[in-house]
Every structure is written in C-alpha cells, then in structure tokens.
Amino acid sequence: MKLSPSILSADFANLERDVKLVEDAGVDYIHVDVMDGQFVPNITLGPNVVKAIRPTTKLPLDVHLMIVEPERFIEDFAKAGADIIAVHQESTPHIHRALQMIRSFDVKAGVVINPGTPVEAIKHVLPLADLVLVMTVNPGFGGQSFIPECLDKIAELARLKKEHNYSYEIEVDGGIVPETAILCAKAGADVFVAGSYIYNAPAPHERIEKLREALE
C-alpha cells in the first residue's frame, strides 16, 4: 500500500516545507495535480513548478495531468522531472499514443478515468500502463466527497490485472480518508492519493499515520 499526498491542498507559498513534511512522515510518492481551466474548471500549476519541486525531494513525483490534449506537454513534464505522468482517457482522442509518448521519455505511464468513464474505455491500453488512476471524485477540486460507485471499477481493474498478469498499480484519488481508503483497499487499490485529509490538518503526519493504520 502506497501513499501519495496531493500538494493541491498544501500551502503553495511553502511547497518545499510541505513536501518535506510528508516525506519525513514516510510517504511513497508526491502527487502533483496539473489543471488547465479547460479540461477541468480550475487552474493550478505547470512544468516550472514541477521543476522547482524536483530538487526538494527524493520521492517519485506522481504527476496527474488534467489538461486537454496532454501530448502537447508530456515532454515538458518529463524534462521537468516527473517520474510518473498520468493522462485522462477523456482528455485526448489518442490515449494510446499519449502513453507511448510518456514511455519514450523513460517515465512511468499512467492512464486516468473519471467517475463517469467505464474500465472498458481503457481496456486496450492496459498493457501499456504502469499506473491506472481511478478518480473517486469528479476532477478539478480538493475536498470533495468520495463517490462509492467507483469501487466496482477498482475491483474490475484488479481482476483484469490478475487475469492478464498486467503490471500496473491501481491508484485512487479524491475523497480519500481512512474509511474510504479501507473500501478501496478491499476492492484492490495499491496507491492512495489524499490532499485535504492530510494537509487541512494541524498535524499532517498524524493524518498520514491514521491512513497507514487503517490500511494495515
């Protein structure tokens, strides 16, 4: 079980401090949410911020692109130091090409599906995926409520992984707190993104501990 805190809910004026805080608490990845104001109704950050964070941590940077036609920026994020780049199936007519492009930069390739998108939509690109991210809220904002209907998709992805011996990790993102993390773990999730639960707290390391305890 891996934890990937989302810096979407961190203090953007103190990103180095907030990344170190969770690294010291023993998390596995740093989740970076990139939003363009088109694919989702919010704007966050671009490759320059990924480049700035890169030297502040040894942890893999798990970059979640919520942008239209992500192919235009894959090279920039790879060169900025992303270790994983995840692109939405809904954001491009060429999801297969986008995943190939990510791999061509020696970066792990992730494919993401929104709550309204079935697993069937990514079935044919699963052999190319190092990570499959199941959104458990509609993307765009932190602090939303978990959508339980997404649990079936986690179980389906876990079943397909076993059946075909695929190597992807199953990641969940949105509304993750100890109770929902347990449900996702039972369904077969491997990586847990949490933003507001970790950062909107006086002691983020205690929240990380609570998530770990729940998952153990």
Ligand SMILES: O=C(CO)[C@H](O)[C@H](O)COP(=O)(O)O
């Ligand atoms: O991709 C995202 C939103 O689109 C974020 O990673 C996600 O929402 C994390 O925030 P929270 O844990 O507060 O739900």
Ligand SMILES: [Fe+2]
């Ligand atoms: Fe995310």
